[in-house]
Amino acid sequence: MAVNLKQLAELLGLSQTTVSRALNGYPEVNAETRERVLQAVRETGYRPNRAAQRLATGKAYSIGLVMPIASGIDSDIHFGEFLAGLAEEAVKHDFHFVLNPSAPDDEEATFRRLAASGNVDALFLAYMRANDPRIAMLKALSIPFVVHGRSIGGAKDYPFVDIDNTAAFYDAARLLIQLGHRRIALINGPEYLAFSLRRKKGLTRALEEKGLRLDETLVHHSAMTDEYGYRSMQRFLDRPDPPTAVLCSSTVLALGAVRAINQASLVIGSDISVIAHDDVLPMLKPENFSVPLTTTRSSLRAAGARIAKRLIGGILDRGDYPEQELWRAELIVRASTGPAPGR
Amino acid sequence: MAVNLKQLAELLGLSQTTVSRALNGYPEVNAETRERVLQAVRETGYRPNRAAQRLATGKAYSIGLVMPIASGIDSDIHFGEFLAGLAEEAVKHDFHFVLNPSAPDDEEATFRRLAASGNVDALFLAYMRANDPRIAMLKALSIPFVVHGRSIGGAKDYPFVDIDNTAAFYDAARLLIQLGHRRIALINGPEYLAFSLRRKKGLTRALEEKGLRLDETLVHHSAMTDEYGYRSMQRFLDRPDPPTAVLCSSTVLALGAVRAINQASLVIGSDISVIAHDDVLPMLKPENFSVPLTTTRSSLRAAGARIAKRLIGGILDRGDYPEQELWRAELIVRASTGPAPGR
DNA sequence: AAAAGTATTCAAAGCGCTTTGGAAGGATAC
DNA sequence: GTATCCTTCCAAAGCGCTTTGAATACTTTT
Numbered sequence: 001m002a003v004n005l006k007q008l009a010e011l012l013g014l015s016q017t018t019v020s021r022a023l024n025g026y027p028e029v030n031a032e033t034r035e036r037v038l039q040a041v042r043e044t045g046y047r048p049n050r051a052a053q054r055l056a057t058g059k060a061y062s063i064g065l066v067m068p069i070a071s072g073i074d075s076d077i078h079f080g081e082f083l084a085g086l087a088e089e090a091v092k093h094d095f096h097f098v099l100n101p102s103a104p105d106d107e108e109a110t111f112r113r114l115a116a117s118g119n120v121d122a123l124f125l126a127y128m129r130a131n132d133p134r135i136a137m138l139k140a141l142s143i144p145f146v147v148h149g150r151s152i153g154g155a156k157d158y159p160f161v162d163i164d165n166t167a168a169f170y171d172a173a174r175l176l177i178q179l180g181h182r183r184i185a186l187i188n189g190p191e192y193l194a195f196s197l198r199r200k201k202g203l204t205r206a207l208e209e210k211g212l213r214l215d216e217t218l219v220h221h222s223a224m225t226d227e228y229g230y231r232s233m234q235r236f237l238d239r240p241d242p243p244t245a246v247l248c249s250s251t252v253l254a255l256g257a258v259r260a261i262n263q264a265s266l267v268i269g270s271d272i273s274v275i276a277h278d279d280v281l282p283m284l285k286p287e288n289f290s291v292p293l294t295t296t297r298s299s300l301r302a303a304g305a306r307i308a309k310r311l312i313g314g315i316l317d318r319g320d321y322p323e324q325e326l327w328r329a330e331l332i333v334r335a336s337t338g339p340a341p342g343r
Numbered sequence: 344m345a346v347n348l349k350q351l352a353e354l355l356g357l358s359q360t361t362v363s364r365a366l367n368g369y370p371e372v373n374a375e376t377r378e379r380v381l382q383a384v385r386e387t388g389y390r391p392n393r394a395a396q397r398l399a400t401g402k403a404y405s406i407g408l409v410m411p412i413a414s415g416i417d418s419d420i421h422f423g424e425f426l427a428g429l430a431e432e433a434v435k436h437d438f439h440f441v442l443n444p445s446a447p448d449d450e451e452a453t454f455r456r457l458a459a460s461g462n463v464d465a466l467f468l469a470y471m472r473a474n475d476p477r478i479a480m481l482k483a484l485s486i487p488f489v490v491h492g493r494s495i496g497g498a499k500d501y502p503f504v505d506i507d508n509t510a511a512f513y514d515a516a517r518l519l520i521q522l523g524h525r526r527i528a529l530i531n532g533p534e535y536l537a538f539s540l541r542r543k544k545g546l547t548r549a550l551e552e553k554g555l556r557l558d559e560t561l562v563h564h565s566a567m568t569d570e571y572g573y574r575s576m577q578r579f580l581d582r583p584d585p586p587t588a589v590l591c592s593s594t595v596l597a598l599g600a601v602r603a604i605n606q607a608s609l610v611i612g613s614d615i616s617v618i619a620h621d622d623v624l625p626m627l628k629p630e631n632f633s634v635p636l637t638t639t640r641s642s643l644r645a646a647g648a649r650i651a652k653r654l655i656g657g658i659l660d661r662g663d664y665p666e667q668e669l670w671r672a673e674l675i676v677r678a679s680t681g682p683a684p685g686r
Numbered sequence: 687a688a689a690a691g692t693a694t695t696c697a698a699a700g701c702g703c704t705t706t707g708g709a710a711g712g713a714t715a716c
Numbered sequence: 717g718t719a720t721c722c723t724t725c726c727a728a729a730g731c732g733c734t735t736t737g738a739a740t741a742c743t744t745t746t
Contacts, residue, residue, distance in 0.1 A: 002461070004732055015696045020734060030694060050462060051403070052732035054394035055701045062439060067427055069625075080423045084410055087442035094462065096405060096439045099430035118345075119393060119437065223626065226569035227598055255570055263606060282412070283566065347702055358726045363704060373724060395702035398731045 003044045012040055023048070050094060062096040063311050064120035066110055068127055069103050077252065078224065078300060081281055082126070082148070085304020093312050108137055115141040121315040124148060124307055128194040144314050146307050152194050161307050161325045165195045168296040168329035169202030169247060172275040175294075175331065176245045177210055180340035181273060183218065185243035187232045187253050191221035199249055199277070218243055222253075229256025237264045244340045248276040251284045254293060262290070274336040277329070292334035298327055346387045355383055366391070393437060405439040406654050407463035409453055411470055412446050420595060421567065421643060424624055425469070425491070428647020436655050451480055458484040464658045467491060467650055471537040487657050489650050495537050504650050504668045508538045511639040511672035512545030512590060515618045518637075518674065519588045520553055523683035524616060526561065528586035530575045530596045534564035542592055542620070561586055565596075572599025580607045587683045591619040594627045597636060605633070617679040620672070635677035641670055 009016045014033070022029045022037040029037075040046070050061060065086075067079075090097065098119050102110040111134070114120055121144065125134055128149035135158050138145045147160040169186075176184055186203055189196040204214045218236065222228035229248060236243055237260060248254040254276035258268065266272050268291040278286050278295035280302075286293035306325070313319030352359045357376070365372045365380035372380075383389070397404060408429075410422075433440065441462050445453040454477070457463055464487065468477055471492035478501050481488045490503040512529075519527055529546055532539040547557045561579065565571035572591060579586055580603060591597040597619035601611065609615050611634040621629050621638035623645075629636035649668070656662030 005734095006732075016733080017697080017735080018695055021695095024734085028694065033694080047460070049398070049732050051394055051397035052701090053734080055392070055398050055703085056732080056734040058701075060394070067430060069427060076423065077420050080419065083442070084412060084444045087410060088444045091441070091443050094460070096441050096462070098434070098439050099426070100434050101427045101431045117390070117437070119439070225626070227602075230602065259570075259573065259602075283568070348704095349702075359703080360705080360727080361725055364725090367704085371724060376724080392702050395731090396704080398733085399702075399704040401731075 060121045062120045064098045064114045064123040067101045081300045082304040085301035086308045089305040089308035115143045122311045159323045163298045163327045165198035166202040169199040170206045171331045173203045173206035181245040183243040185218040185246040187248045188221050189249045224250040226256040229253035233257035233260035245273040251276045269338040294334045294337040296329040298329040403464045405463045407441045407457045407466040410444045424643045425647040428644035429651045432648040432651035458486045465654045502666045506641045506670040508541035509545040512542040513549045514674045516546045516549035524588040526586040528561040528589040530591045531564050532592045567593040569599040572596035573603050576600035576603035588616040594619045612681040637677045637680040639672040641672040
């Protein structure tokens with residue numbers, strides 16, 4: 001059923017060389033001939049054999065994924081969402097994945113093995129930490145890679161896609177401050193992750209701009225689960241001087257926080273304001289919260305797709321993408337934010 | 344640096360044929376020769392080129408994954424965990440993945456495309472529903488597959504790895520009944536999934552054995568998130584006749600349920616008993632609950648690894664695995680179960 | 687009109703493995 | 717001693733693509 005290059009070439013009365021070149025966009029092919037070839041491809045449903053391409057070109061047409069198996073990360077709901085974005089794009093180009101689960105302590109060995117195996121053309125990195133050693137490691141392995149997120153400190157010259165976490169939480173905090181809030185709490189992701197640090201910085205900056213100081217006891221770091229959101233919020237509300245507003249690093253955390261607030265019989269949007277970062281998890285839409293949530297929004301899945309696109313573009317030497325992309329999260333105001341109480 | 348077969352053969356003064364056969368376990372190789380070959384492999388670090396093997400054998404050495412993008416499923420925390428198990432095993436054998444995100448309505452097309460692409464040797468299926476049409480579909484495509492879970496109704500002759508969900512919840516319910524509980528609630532997974540139906544059946548059976556009937560209003564079905572566990576439990580507790588015990592289909596659901604119970608100031612293990620199914624999610628250990636949770640336990644990651652092993656074994660024609668495996672979940676009694684109150 | 691490009695095409699080699707169809711040599715059978 | 721059978725090995729073909737190095741047919745230049 002499936003035709004191969006040779007048969008296709010025979011059918012067209014051309015050589016394999018010409019057909020191959022026509023398909024791969026080489027310039028030395030007559031435009032008319034190229035059109036004939038393309039037409040024949042459409043008619044026969046020809047699809048090049050990836051295994052043969054791999055062998056001939058030495059490319060793997062695959063991207064390597066190191067699945068972190070660490071507490072606070074592994075089986076994270078956010079990971080699945082990101083992966084869906086990567087896969088969505090990869091499948092369009094018939095790219096494969098090599099999935100490597102890895103504990104943090106043999107991550108380096110995993111990268112090394114993966115790079116040496118020749119099974120992947122490129123890697124991607126996520127869950128960036130401050131001074132993340134993996135960037136230098138991958139550079140040393142001289143295998144192309146794109147980072148999701150950014151490290152803090154260390155070399156700056158590596159390709160990444162990140163959102164401007166500082167700006168996102170700066171914007172969010174500024175809105176709250178404009179609304180009169182002064183005691184703003186932060187329910188953040190794990191402390192060792194760069195995005196958490198940046199979001200905290202955004203909040204700090206907005207406060208300091210108004211001559212206010214961040215109360216460190218109003219900042220909690222944890223894995224981004226519902227449960228931790230709940231606990232953090234509860235502890236905040238138990239204080240003699242509870243915050244009048246809270247920033248959450250994920251809608252998942254917000255879910256728990258909202259529950260704690262409801263339980264305390266406080267009204268969201270008037271007694272206390274809530275802003276969460278929305279990764280656009282299909283399961284958890286901020287507009288479906290009992291009180292629709294004000295959010296800083298940036299799709300995790302879109303980031304995955306973008307990274308796949310860049311990785312693949314790089315491998316196929318096509319497409320010209322900026323090395324470093326910093327996406328701006330949108331601040332979307334819904335009903336969970338309002339003026340600070342007593343004002 | 345990396346040697347190939349030809350070089351290895353020259354080094355040994357043998358033909359490529361013999362070396363290849365020695366490595367692939369063919370019988371027509373002198374035992375001593377084979378040992379020499381193996382030794383040389385160790386010394387040189389020879390690794391066969393997968394692309395070449397693929398081309399020569401026609402095998403893809405890859406397994407296809409259709410990532411469901413459906414509500415209640417997508418980005419499910421359980422999926423990541425299962426995937427980690429699959430990947431863990433696959434990486435040992437240098438197998439790759441083709442990840443295909445797919446909405447439910449073009450799942451069939453996705454399978455078809457995947458099977459036709461020649462990019463995968465086998466598929467795996469999960470999230471089984473009653474009378475699941477995908478089984479017949481894959482049989483028709485005549486591509487090897489292993490199912491995680493089982494359908495209900497329809498053909499019975501297909502390979503699967505499943506846990507005995509009926510027995511698990513039967514055992515759990517029986518324990519509760521022995522402890523004097525009569526009103527047992529069930530916070531279950533989505534109603535359309537087979538495992539949910541079976542777990543409900545297990546509970547029903549245990550009750551009926553003692554002449555009791557399942558109160559359908561004490562059964563809730565939902566996506567397995569914290570949030571839904573909380574809501575379900577809350578609704579149960581709001582009733583004039585709340586249950587004295589509850590079964591949860593996941594520790595994630597139990598997390599929410601426990602919270603609702605605490606909020607109602609009830610004591611787990613005396614006022615109300617809780618048993619949850621434990622998929623062994625590293626992030627959510629039942630022993631770390633405020634009151635350690637009695638569970639039916641079966642590792643999701645282990646199931647993933649097992650399925651990968653069977654899939655790979657089938658592709659490589661090695662290993663002889665039973666077609667159908669029904670794992671028994673362990674019932675582990677901790678502090679969340681106790682005698683029914685007032686007894 | 688000869689020389690020198692330019693555009694277009696092709697035959698054949700090669701990627702690194704598996705597998706087919708022998709072949710050589712020794713042991714066994716007749 | 718010849719025929720037959722194992723055992724063990726090998727040369728070469730082939731998997732389906734890309735790419736090198738020419739070849740062919742036109743144009744353009746001189």
